[in-house]
Amino acid sequence: MKPLPTESLERAAALIAEAAPILVFTGAGISVESGIPPFRGEGGVWGRYDPSLLDIREFRAKPLASWTAIREIFYESFGLARPNPAHEILAAWEERGLVDFTVTQNIDGLHRMAGTTRLSEFHGAMGELICVACASRFPASRELLAPIVPTCPACGGLLKPDFVFFGEGIPHEARASAFAAAARARLCLIVGSTGQVYPAASVPLAVKEAGGILIEIDPGQTEFSALAEVRLRMGASEALREIDAILQRGT
Ligand SMILES: [Zn+2]
Incomplete structure (x- = not known):
């Protein structure tokens, strides 16, 4: 078994603590552990x-x-499908004031089920x-x-x-709330998104373009990887558990 990339995890935790409340942006990768297959790949x-x-x-x-x-x-x-530990940790972070807003590309409703309330379900x-x-x-x-x-x-x-079906537009409220949150954010934590679907992928990019920081959690290379300050090549639950433990220790 490979050792955990501790240095990156600690850097991620430090950046999150400093920039909080942060923007969270999620894709299919966060729901895989809930048994939901990705659409692509x-x-x-x-x-x-x-x-x-x-x-x-x-x-x-x-x-x-x-x-x-x-x-x-x-x-x-x-x-x-039920929420997994990654959804639950992010909902707890919202409760604790670490997360300002969550934008998800997923239509499975698992963030809402986990208790996240400040949420844009970008694709419905x-x-x-x-x-x-x-x-x-x-x-x-x-x-x-x-x-x-x-x-x-x-x-x-x-x-x-x-x-949202192919050939349909993004619902106005979902789009407006997502970009408003991006305009406020100093850091966007991207979890399990390949960054190939637009206009959703523009949400983290807007944070980066305004001088903010991107942190990526994904087992593979994505469209965001080259732009991210910290890249964690791990599953969503494992990475978020580790970061949460570091944050709870207050280091
Ligand atoms: Zn009717």
């Missing part, structure tokens, strides 16, 4: 399903095919359904998901998960 969702099923035009044209895949991908597997979240006809929102309940193609209780229109 090896073993990813797009290896098994055609991404066009989540294109808004395809969805409207062929709701039966799209909903069959959506149910399998999101509501039969993701639906069982699967926990609600929205009517494509009247824009009413409903919790994604077992009852609403019972028909093969769920329909709106208010108007009978087609329901879709309230996350």
Whole structure:
């Protein structure tokens, strides 16, 4: 077993303590330990399903095919996922005043479930359904998901998960709150994001461009790696546990 990169962990903890409250930016890598597969790369969702099923035009044209895949991908597997220690530590940091705001690219709702409240779910979240006809929102309940193609209780229109499909824009409030938080932040802690999806990836970049610091936690090389002051090549829970322990010791 490799020794832990202690020096980097301690540097990360010191920078976080100094710059707090910080901005946190998360991607698929933080949810892997909750059993959620990434969309991209090896073993990813797009290896098994055609991404066009989540294109808004395809969805409207062929709701039966799209909903069959959506149910399998999101509501039969993701639906069982629970927050892991990484989500829980970040929620505790918000409570302790170390985290100002969290921006996530994930639609799994796990940050919210862990207790994070100052949050931009940049791509929406699967926990609600929205009517494509009247824009009413409903919790994604077992009852609403019972028909093969769920329909709106208010108007009978087609329901879709309230996350961003291909061909749709970022919800205004999610985007505005994320960039406002980036403008306040002196440090952005990036956890498990490859930095390939825009405009989300612009959020940490805005912190860097304004003279702030990036810290990256990711087992692999990402688009942010070259820009980061500290790079921790570790899983999310392991790295955050170590940093949390250093912060708690107050060193
Ligand atoms: Zn409706």
